[in-house]
Amino acid sequence: MMDKCLITFYPDNKKIMVSKGTDILNAAIAAGVYINSSCGGEGVCGRCKVIIRKGDVRSEPTGRLTRKEVEKGYVLACHSTIHSNVEIEIPPSSRLEKQQILTEEARIERLKGVFSEAGEIERGIELEERGIFSHSPLATKLFLELPPPTLKDNVSDLERLYREVRRKRGIPILQTGLSNVKKIGRLFRESDWQVTVLLGKRNGTTEIVLIEPGNTSGRDFGLAFDIGTTTIVAQLIDLNTKKVLSTKAAYNKQASYGEDVITRMIYAGKKAGLEKLHHLVVDIMNELILAMATECKISLNEITCVMCAGNMTMTHLLLRVDPTYLRREPYVPTANFMPVIRAAEVGIKINPRGLLECMPGVSSYVGADIVAGVLASGIDEADVLSLLIDIGTNGEIVLGNKDWLVSCSSSAGPAFEGSGVSSGVRAMEGAIQRVKITPGDFEVKYSTIGDAKPIGICGSGYIDSLAELFKAGVIDRSGNIKENISSQRVREGKEGPEFVLAWTRETQTGEDVIITQSDITNLVRSKGAIYTAAKVLANKMGLELADVKKIYLAGGFGNYLNIEKSVWIGLLPDLEKDKFRFIGNTSLAGAKFALLSYDAMVKAREIARKMTYIELSVEPSFMNEYTGALFLPHTDIDRFPTVTEKLS
Amino acid sequence: MMDKCLITFYPDNKKIMVSKGTDILNAAIAAGVYINSSCGGEGVCGRCKVIIRKGDVRSEPTGRLTRKEVEKGYVLACHSTIHSNVEIEIPPSSRLEKQQILTEEARIERLKGVFSEAGEIERGIELEERGIFSHSPLATKLFLELPPPTLKDNVSDLERLYREVRRKRGIPILQTGLSNVKKIGRLFRESDWQVTVLLGKRNGTTEIVLIEPGNTSGRDFGLAFDIGTTTIVAQLIDLNTKKVLSTKAAYNKQASYGEDVITRMIYAGKKAGLEKLHHLVVDIMNELILAMATECKISLNEITCVMCAGNMTMTHLLLRVDPTYLRREPYVPTANFMPVIRAAEVGIKINPRGLLECMPGVSSYVGADIVAGVLASGIDEADVLSLLIDIGTNGEIVLGNKDWLVSCSSSAGPAFEGSGVSSGVRAMEGAIQRVKITPGDFEVKYSTIGDAKPIGICGSGYIDSLAELFKAGVIDRSGNIKENISSQRVREGKEGPEFVLAWTRETQTGEDVIITQSDITNLVRSKGAIYTAAKVLANKMGLELADVKKIYLAGGFGNYLNIEKSVWIGLLPDLEKDKFRFIGNTSLAGAKFALLSYDAMVKAREIARKMTYIELSVEPSFMNEYTGALFLPHTDIDRFPTVTEKLS
Numbered sequence A, B: 001m002m003d004k005c006l007i008t009f010y011p012d013n014k015k016i017m018v019s020k021g022t023d024i025l026n027a028a029i030a031a032g033v034y035i036n037s038s039c040g041g042e043g044v045c046g047r048c049k050v051i052i053r054k055g056d057v058r059s060e061p062t063g064r065l066t067r068k069e070v071e072k073g074y075v076l077a078c079h080s081t082i083h084s085n086v087e088i089e090i091p092p093s094s095r096l097e098k099q100q101i102l103t104e105e106a107r108i109e110r111l112k113g114v115f116s117e118a119g120e121i122e123r124g125i126e127l128e129e130r131g132i133f134s135h136s137p138l139a140t141k142l143f144l145e146l147p148p149p150t151l152k153d154n155v156s157d158l159e160r161l162y163r164e165v166r167r168k169r170g171i172p173i174l175q176t177g178l179s180n181v182k183k184i185g186r187l188f189r190e191s192d193w194q195v196t197v198l199l200g201k202r203n204g205t206t207e208i209v210l211i212e213p214g215n216t217s218g219r220d221f222g223l224a225f226d227i228g229t230t231t232i233v234a235q236l237i238d239l240n241t242k243k244v245l246s247t248k249a250a251y252n253k254q255a256s257y258g259e260d261v262i263t264r265m266i267y268a269g270k271k272a273g274l275e276k277l278h279h280l281v282v283d284i285m286n287e288l289i290l291a292m293a294t295e296c297k298i299s300l301n302e303i304t305c306v307m308c309a310g311n312m313t314m315t316h317l318l319l320r321v322d323p324t325y326l327r328r329e330p331y332v333p334t335a336n337f338m339p340v341i342r343a344a345e346v347g348i349k350i351n352p353r354g355l356l357e358c359m360p361g362v363s364s365y366v367g368a369d370i371v372a373g374v375l376a377s378g379i380d381e382a383d384v385l386s387l388l389i390d391i392g393t394n395g396e397i398v399l400g401n402k403d404w405l406v407s408c409s410s411s412a413g414p415a416f417e418g419s420g421v422s423s424g425v426r427a428m429e430g431a432i433q434r435v436k437i438t439p440g441d442f443e444v445k446y447s448t449i450g451d452a453k454p455i456g457i458c459g460s461g462y463i464d465s466l467a468e469l470f471k472a473g474v475i476d477r478s479g480n481i482k483e484n485i486s487s488q489r490v491r492e493g494k495e496g497p498e499f500v501l502a503w504t505r506e507t508q509t510g511e512d513v514i515i516t517q518s519d520i521t522n523l524v525r526s527k528g529a530i531y532t533a534a535k536v537l538a539n540k541m542g543l544e545l546a547d548v549k550k551i552y553l554a555g556g557f558g559n560y561l562n563i564e565k566s567v568w569i570g571l572l573p574d575l576e577k578d579k580f581r582f583i584g585n586t587s588l589a590g591a592k593f594a595l596l597s598y599d600a601m602v603k604a605r606e607i608a609r610k611m612t613y614i615e616l617s618v619e620p621s622f623m624n625e626y627t628g629a630l631f632l633p634h635t636d637i638d639r640f641p642t643v644t645e646k647l648s
Helices: A026-032 A067-071 A104-115 A118-129 A158-168 A176-188 A253-257 A263-267 A273-296 A311-316 A368-377 A459-471 A517-540 A565-567 A586-596 A597-609 A622-628 A641-647 B024-031 B066-073 B104-115 B120-127 B157-169 B178-190 B253-257 B261-268 B273-295 B311-317 B368-378 B459-471 B518-541 B563-568 B586-596 B598-610 B622-628 B642-647
Strands: A004-010 A014-019 A051-053 A056-058 A074-076 A080-081 A085-090 A139-145 A174-175 A194-202 A205-213 A222-229 A231-238 A244-251 A303-310 A356-359 A387-392 A396-400 A404-409 A431-437 A444-448 A490-493 A496-502 A512-516 A550-554 A580-584 A611-613 B004-010 B014-019 B049-054 B057-059 B074-075 B080-082 B086-088 B139-145 B174-176 B192-202 B205-213 B223-228 B231-238 B244-251 B303-310 B353-356 B387-388 B396-400 B405-409 B431-437 B444-448 B490-493 B496-502 B513-516 B549-554 B582-583 B611-613
Touching: A014 A026, A014 B139, A026 A080, A026 A253, A026 B353, A051 A444, A051 A496, A051 B513, A056 A074, A067 A311, A074 B223, A074 B273, A085 A368, A085 B086, A139 A303, A158 A174, A158 A176, A158 A194, A158 A205, A158 B563, A174 A431, A194 A396, A222 A273, A222 A311, A222 A586, A231 A273, A244 A273, A253 A263, A253 A273, A263 A273, A263 A311, A303 A311, A303 A368, A303 A586, A311 A368, A368 A387, A368 A586, A387 A517, A396 A517, A404 A517, A431 A459, A431 A496, A459 A512, A459 A517, A490 A597, A496 A517, A512 A517, A517 A622, A550 A586, A565 B074, A565 B563, A586 A597, A597 A611, A611 B205, A611 B444, A611 B459, B004 B024, B004 B311, B014 B024, B024 B080, B024 B253, B024 B273, B057 B074, B139 B157, B139 B303, B157 B174, B157 B178, B157 B192, B157 B205, B174 B598, B178 B205, B192 B303, B223 B273, B223 B311, B223 B518, B223 B586, B231 B273, B231 B586, B244 B253, B244 B273, B253 B261, B261 B273, B261 B311, B273 B311, B303 B311, B303 B368, B303 B586, B368 B387, B368 B586, B368 B598, B387 B518, B396 B518, B405 B518, B431 B459, B431 B496, B444 B496, B459 B513, B459 B563, B496 B518, B518 B622, B549 B586, B563 B642, B582 B586, B586 B598, B598 B611
Parallel strands: A004 A085, A174 A205, A222 A303, A303 A356, A387 A550, A404 A611, A550 A580, B004 B086, B174 B205, B223 B303, B303 B353, B387 B549, B405 B611, B549 B582
Antiparallel strands: A004 A014, A051 A074, A051 A085, A056 A080, A139 A194, A194 A205, A222 A231, A231 A244, A387 A396, A396 A404, A431 A444, A490 A496, A496 A512, B004 B014, B049 B074, B049 B086, B057 B080, B139 B192, B192 B205, B223 B231, B231 B244, B387 B396, B396 B405, B431 B444, B490 B496, B496 B513
8 A cells, every 4th residue: 555644734734645755736736725836737837836844855856946945945846746744834925825816705796897797788688689599598497287198198108298398399309318217107197297397408409308396497597607717707597587696706726737728738638637627627616506506595406507618628628528639730629519418427516417518619729718709799790890809818819790700819828817927916906907107207106906905917907017118118119128217116136127016015915016027028929919810810811900890809808908008019909999899708608698598509609610710820921920019019110000199 | 234144045055145034035036046936926826835944934824835835844935034044945846947948059949930930031121122121220330531630621520520420421410428529539549540430320319329449340239139028039130241140038037026017017016126127137138148249259349239129018127117107097108219228227238338229119018029010020011901919928919001000908818828827838848839639539649849748738739729629529619628528638636627638657747737627718718818809909990800811920929820720719810821921029020120220110110109009998899809709719600610610
């Protein structure tokens, strides 16, 4: 038998027994202790520093720790294994501290601001009015009063049931499983032939999923999920009234194994990696489900279906399908259209026979979240040329109208999600989201989410900062901090010049909130990638971005993105302001539409089939365009006339 | 914890540990020891007598044991429970002795004679020639050479697979399970995009059941099963060549819990009764499958589908569906059309993802065996009026032509299967099958199956005997043994007059083979029930039996039934001999057709839907007709002109 070791994690004082040789990162996850990590345990990001208080821990050599840190007992959790009982301290820098986690309520208010907004509701009404959003959920309950059999009317119990369902609904292929057949004999007679069936839409047929005694049709609930790389958002919906009863969100704990999809795919390829990532997402979903059900006094058995929208990697991981081939040329998913399954098959805890459907995707890097976004925005029905930009870790772009749709993924990186930048944080309480810098004296004014003392900078704060630094003349068009700036705020940091946005005395963290030269370079690359993607996509279709009549902005930014400043830095094309429209979390909105309406699901499938994926990396014009976009706002200043005007 | 007791069964010397209080019959079944029993453990049939050699056994009082037997230690196994370690002897009368079991080979030869005969082969050729028996098995393997994905042709793995299948086969709804989706990414690449899929026809859709690397399409095997109340017959079939590779048969061990379907339904209603009957049939099927697969050097994984035909009770028990409601007015099955399931769902050991389909039935007492019979006989396509008589425990009758079909069940009882009659045996080695009795001196000539010394009388032997006793003047038209017969062979037995067919010195059993007055009454009731069913069915349609142009005789009798003698006793209507045709085990033949051809299965479904079931017990003319049929050949002698002619 393998030796077991006891680990105690401080300051949480959480304990766990693990096999000798286990690495600390895995042990911490098993113990439910959070340690930052963004490279998937590759030893690259250096974010999982922990301090060994006691015990035998063996670490691989790493360049990610300073000599001082090594002296203090720091090791990288991912590259250190346990060989005796140990005590480990997780320093604040490696922890998801209080200031780094929004309280549940604050978080949800924020999320509500993002997705319950006008755009989605309008779109829902529009679809309903046009009659293409009929009330036909993934699973529907139907109460039946079966005529009891007689010697004259002696068809079998199952055919009697089918006959009555067909009498009420025009369904060609109707089927059910043996487990239901086994119970109907007794159930029909004991319930005096009054039963409720749950009809599920399953892979082109209709399944009688459940048969319950009496009339339970009044209680039928479903879930819409947005499975994001960073955040998972869920809605509990009354399938009869279409009302959203509860909305909850949680971070995707898979982030411990990598912040972007690429590192997670790589991690999934390791031993038991796929299983771990799969279980992490399922666990979070179950936690959210249980919390919502408890809050609404709904039994898990009354939840009969789940509709999920996520990018292709998230969809694969949720279903425990190996995502390895997504990232290998020619970048082919295992399936764009996943079969409808029982939610229990992947461990989702609702009614054990309840259904789980994943919305369809287009390609490895344009997933169901984007298809849901098109569905929710309606650009596939528009007469005019429209652009959908979803700014997340990847930054997916869709261009088209009612006749055609093309899409691509920009690999923008997670800088706008506060990742990989020195003072970056997610959009949470204390995150600087608005910035104003006065030219000349470089006086800084900022506002934070929740008006708390700053803890860092989130995406919209970075866009503001970049634009303001540029406008105030702190950085030049190449994104370099100018050498001749005479201000305390501009100083030489550990890795080159940096700009201080908030001083230690103002912050919660006891550290300055800064933007370094390398942060700026990083942000410029991100914004350049998104702009380039949109530009190349338009050019590929023989069009210019100026031809676009409507631009939909989706993603976590929501209304917090400042369009004018985004144009200033060249993230968004320089078009009339009234062409832009915020549409919030369209992944969740699309999932909700598809959950509530089979027509919407059929439409989503059409969108997925109709949309052409363009692999940017093989487009000849891509590199030139990208290089040109690594300027503020662009090397070709004529493309940004309003900026040019103000600069001159 | 419950106390355990050790039981030793002699003469087999088989041991088993059971809980205190277990009854001996159940303990014997658990130990794999056969004890006769035909009432389902009700204590009624008195066939399960065993002798307690040692130990504490408590028995309920019974009138089925003589005082002498009680003194010798006899008890009824079904009504005696075990309260210490015990030793039990099973006497020959309660055992399936050597003479009662055909050796495997002899049995199969006999069965082959029944079902491999001309009728089935002719019918197969006929169906094929008419193009309504295309080669389209329940599950078919298809080899695919998928084009590997490229940046241009970048559809996902699953859609690539679907596309190729659709290219080769016109299939509208194609689906597969998550378990296949999970493995294709790796499998396609490791097998260099050369794969074999198994396409299964499942509840109105086509399922990709299996995906295997390389080309395995050459090896695809299926099973046809006739699940009879008494006997289970199986065929292992090469699905590519349609060739029958092996045929095996075994007794249905459920018989320990009742010889007819009614007693089994009752037993199924007892605690754990359904589970026991279910497991017994599945175990036998698995034994047959393993034996055939071993013989043919075929791996169980290469067996991909099973088609079963059985009566409604057998179908319910196989699928573990409670048969209780079959026997309660208005006699409604849980399902006439059972869903196609994975064979593994009920424990059938073939490929774990392989399919099991049960042919459809019509009503509680006209099951899939009869639908299979109609399919195999083709009476549903005939221009002329045809009659199908399946003489088994029930004796089902179908009347009709290409425009309509009516059916009924006769409750003939198992007398013609050798059950419930004093010297009755199944059609096995040593069974008297042909009898000749000379009028005047009552000299008896008989022949047995396998020319062995007699062990008893089987169905065809009883028909001959009854006709010969009647012709020779031993019995009168009411079936009573005449009082004034001067012959040693006619004597007063324990329960009234009896006729000795074979003397002790001639037999294997050391006992006379006799026909008692009560046997005759029993047989007359059986033949009367079958004739009446046919007559009432014809009358119900405003027709006479004389209008029937073709009579198909199905069931275990096969060619062994003597038509002339059957007419003499009034079992069969008095029609021209060339109107009769033996068609053997049509249940198995029909299952084979349906296994090999989806068209045949569609036809079977049409037959099941088209056929009207007539409940004889509520037909006003039934009782009168039945009473009239309790004579030899009938009270209305004009209905049997050829018999009348010979009698006069």
